[in-house]
Amino acid sequence: MVRIRGVVKHFPGVLAVDGVDLDIRPGEVHVVAGENGAGKSTLMKLLSQVDRPDSGEIELAGERVAFHGPRHAQRLGIAMVHQEFALAGDLTIAENLVLGREQTHLGLIRRG
Numbered sequence: 413m414v415r416i417r418g419v420v421k422h423f424p425g426v427l428a429v430d431g432v433d434l435d436i437r438p439g440e441v442h443v444v445a446g447e448n449g450a451g452k453s454t455l456m457k458l459l460s461q462v463d464r465p466d467s468g469e470i471e472l473a474g475e476r477v478a479f480h481g482p483r484h485a486q487r488l489g490i491a492m493v494h495q496e497f498a499l500a501g502d503l504t505i506a507e508n509l510v511l512g513r514e515q516t517h518l519g520l521i522r523r524g
């Protein structure tokens with residue numbers, strides 16, 4: 413379902429993601445573990461198209477993904493729950509989970 417090959421991401425003065433390969437098959441659950449600053453969130457942001465990789469490839473279901481931003485990733489089935497400091501504290505957990513893709517009816521959010 414997900415195939416990541418040689419993905420690299422630099423920020424000024426730091427190599428955040430250094431040539432990561434990752435394969436995820438249907439039904440698998442993976443844990444990405446590492447110390448603070450190891451690059452876990454950055455790798456997930458590359459998968460969810462929040463950040464653009466410097467090099468490397470990401471394929472979903474065998475199709476190479478071009479970078480178009482997070483809504484494109486959502487349409488391809490990538491859902492992301494960001495770390496606490498990226499959450500909106502005044503919203504509920506449910507509201508945070510669907511932030512930006514709330515289901516609406518006649519302009520009102522369908523709370524159900």
Ligand SMILES: Nc1ncnc2c1ncn2[C@@H]1O[C@H](COP(=O)(O)OP(=O)(O)OP(=O)(O)O)[C@@H](O)[C@H]1O
Nearest residue numbers: 423424426428446447448449450451452453454455
């Ligand atoms: N937008 C950014 N601009 C500059 N540097 C960044 C940016 N995002 C991440 N970094 C740097 O990239 C490296 C990897 O950070 P990242 O947040 O991916 O680590 P992490 O493994 O998720 O850490 P944590 O366990 O603290 O969540 C760190 O050195 C971090 O400071």
Ligand SMILES: [Mg+2]
Nearest residue numbers: 452453454495
């Ligand atoms: Mg993180």
